[in-house]
Amino acid sequence: MPVRIVIPAARAARRVFLGLVLAMLAGVAPAQNFTPRDEAPEDFPAGANRDDAFYACTACHNFKLVAAQGMNRRQWNESIDLMIGRHGMPALDEQDRAKVLDYLETAFPQRAPSGGFQNPFLKR
Secondary structure: OOOOOOOHHHHHHHHHHHHHHHHHOOOOOOOOOOOOOOOOOOHHOOOOOOOHHHHOOOOOOHHHHHHHOOOHHHHHHHHHHHHHHHHHHOOOOHHHHHHHHHHHHHOOOOOOOOOOOOOOOOOO
């Protein structure tokens, strides 16, 4: 009988991954009427268009979720497409979308892989 060793961090990562997959398969709807009670634009890196990005994203979820990401412009753009297509985010006009992307790309740029959990759905 083979012995299976499971590291606690790996177990936790597996649970998070499974939860994300299940949520995606279930087509989880965006949170309605979310209000960012404990956040303000000033809590995040200063930069042009910070308020635009903050309020575009916090219509459905907190901005800490956004700040935890680290993506390049293409990936941020694909995330916005996903939010619009799958989660009912109102489409941004070209000018507003450019402002949001400019801020996200500058404030939360792509990070080098850490060797830890890698999102298998994120195209690098």
